[in-house]
Amino acid sequence: MRITGVPAGWPATEAAARAVQDELRGRVVLDEPGPPPGTGRVTGVDVAYDDARDLVAAAAVVLDAATLDVVAEATAVGRVSFPYVPGLLAFREIPAVLAALEALPSPPGLVVCDGYGLAHPRRFGLASHLGVLTGLPSIGVAKNPFTFTHDDPPRARGTSAPLRAGGEEVGRALRTRDGTRPVYVSVGHRVSLDNALAHTLALTPRHRLPETTRRADALCRRALREAAQGQFAGPGQDSSTDPSPDSSTRQAPTS
DNA sequence: GCGACAG
DNA sequence: ATCTTGTCGC
Numbered sequence: 001m002r003i004t005g006v007p008a009g010w011p012a013t014e015a016a017a018r019a020v021q022d023e024l025r026g027r028v029v030l031d032e033p034g035p036p037p038g039t040g041r042v043t044g045v046d047v048a049y050d051d052a053r054d055l056v057a058a059a060a061v062v063l064d065a066a067t068l069d070v071v072a073e074a075t076a077v078g079r080v081s082f083p084y085v086p087g088l089l090a091f092r093e094i095p096a097v098l099a100a101l102e103a104l105p106s107p108p109g110l111v112v113c114d115g116y117g118l119a120h121p122r123r124f125g126l127a128s129h130l131g132v133l134t135g136l137p138s139i140g141v142a143k144n145p146f147t148f149t150h151d152d153p154p155r156a157r158g159t160s161a162p163l164r165a166g167g168e169e170v171g172r173a174l175r176t177r178d179g180t181r182p183v184y185v186s187v188g189h190r191v192s193l194d195n196a197l198a199h200t201l202a203l204t205p206r207h208r209l210p211e212t213t214r215r216a217d218a219l220c221r222r223a224l225r226e227a228a229q230g231q232f233a234g235p236g237q238d239s240s241t242d243p244s245p246d247s248s249t250r251q252a253p254t255s
Numbered sequence: 256g257c258g259a260c261a262g
Numbered sequence: 263a264t265c266t267t268g269t270c271g272c
Contacts, residue, residue: 047262049263084263086260092263093262115261125261146261184261262263 006081007095017088018122025124027132034110034137034191037198040065041109044212045100045130047093048224054079055227058096059219060104061212065202068211074103075223086146087121090129097130110191110199111138112212117188119163119171121147131189138188139196141210145173145184153182158201160185172197176204183208 011017042065047058056079062072076099082091093115101108117127117140127140153161153175163171163184171186174197185200187193203210 047263049262051263084262086262089261113261120261140261142261144261147259 006079010081010095011091014085014088017082017085017091021088021090021122021124021129024129024132025122028118028124028128029190030118030187032137032190032192034139034195034199035065037195037202038065041071041107042112042199042203042212043101043104043108043110044112044114044210044214044216045097046114046213046216046220047096048217048220049080050224050228051080053228053231055224055231056080056092056096057220057224057227058093058100059216059223060097060100060108061215061219062104062106062108063203063212063215065109068203068205070215072104072106073215073219074100074105075219076100076103077223077227089115090124090126093126094130094133098133101134108134108136111136111188112199112203112210113138113140113188114213114217115142116140116146116171116184117186119146119148119165119184119186123170125186125188127186127188137190139191139199140171140184140186140188141200141213142184142186143209155179160197169193174200176200177208180208183210 043062045060057077059075081095113127116125127138131138148163148165150163150173151161153159160172160174162169173182174185175182
């Protein structure tokens, strides 16, 4: 599978991007509980950038929700499609993420994003946007606070405090390890907030961040530096150094 | 008007 | 996100 730098019809201005969010926002499904935590598959997605070389690399890593073992993974490399603008992160990350998800050899199940879903200025962050475009259940687990107010949850793992915006609860600050900073969980698409929290706790038996995002982060960084090396080597006869957008897939060793 | 602001 | 050494702690 190949991806282009910027998909046809992709918004080119901030105003156009906001208009897309306002139009797609209504397609978010909030009345489904989502898949039961600890069962089926859970997929982490993440993106790494090399703005100087205009390169972007995305990774999708599928885990068995019960064992957290890697079941499958895929990467996609392309050109940057949008600058980083708070509130418009999805337009920067989604093209590459979609390409990586499409390159997977097996169904993603629940998608865990690095960022926000409903806890967004227009209630349509990356996790919700990706969920609507794919139809997959999705949640957002962010490392840093964004547009909302909240109190710090108690010190113990498993405790949480509401994320409030415009009087409504748009997510929860969740402590995934005793004494460490909380992560910020919000619903993306077709998952309840309680289930999003339960999934996040199931994915953090040992670290602050979910295993899904840790795996995806490591993989997209590796894909990026390999792509950068290929570009540095320049166009050649060796297919492994081809600079054109590309993606790859791998099945986890079975048994 | 000014500051803040996922990755 | 990314630039970056050593260092404190589980």
